């Protein structure tokens with residue numbers, strides 16, 4: 001086996017990662033003829049593709065968010081069902097990241113490659129749990145690939161929020177959360193913790209919540225924040241996109257406590273800089289321990305790192321005797337989704 005054996009059938013071209021014997025890209029950042037899309041976040045699910053293979057949830061999310069740019073030929077596939085495409089076999093497995101998120105297993109001439117997409121190992125009541133898939137080459141995300149990132153238990157963070165609500169019953173608690181995934185996870189965690197009061201939403205978050213509900217994820221009573229009376233918002237929990245918590249929108253709320261649910265909240269300086277009073281370390285990505293343990297557990301002899309901070313993870317990979325490679329892909333930003 002030569003070290004080049006994966007590179008001969010998995011390449012990076014102008015649009016991103018491409019599999020010639022299958023004739024498809026995986027999460028390409030530009031419009032392509034044929035794509036496999038791991039999940040609905042905008043840095044993975046781009047507009048303008050012709051054929052797209054994904055889970056039915058991801059296709060529904062793309063349809064709802066991309067409008068005209070939605071896939072022209074969507075093909076839904078269930079996790080765990082192998083599919084022959086060209087000379088390769090493709091199987092999706094749950095990634096535990098957001099509703100419908102999947103890892104992609106590609107088998108070619110007896111070799112197994114898994115592309116993780118974004119993933120996490122910790123429990124999430126709103127999506128199927130991560131499945132460990134043994135492989136020869138593991139292509140991993142690296143959003144939080146520094147030892148400092150230890151996400152801890154999301155339930156403890158939600159408990160902090162509930163304690164604060166109890167402490168300040170006259171103040172609204174506005175929680176910044178990304179619309180797809182984080183919002184629904186925070187709501188579901190609040191419900192799990194026994195919080196039964198209505199939860200108020202910024203208008204931008206409604207559509208994704210409806211979509212989750214349509215796939216059987218129950219989120220309890222959700223009300224629009226904009227039409228709520230000021231009195232009703234005293235002591236209430238209001239979810240809003242991160243961009244809205246610092247702007248005029250949140251000023252209409254009664255003396256708001258600003259919270260933000262994100263893996264980045266582990267970096268206290270970042271929370272302070274953004275004026276976040278109540279940082280909640282809740283991440284939908286693997287932390288350092290999850291990333292390194294997952295690499296070991298896949299049994300992969302080679303690991304390609306994409307999407308984030310490669311250096312520390314590549315160093316770690318090499319110290320474990322594996323071959324590592326930084327996969328420079330355009331369009332992957334320093335973001336949480």
Ligand SMILES: [Zn+2]
Pocket residue numbers: 039041097118336337
């Ligand atoms: Zn994502």
Ligand SMILES: [Zn+2]
Pocket residue numbers: 041043044118307336337
């Ligand atoms: Zn991503």
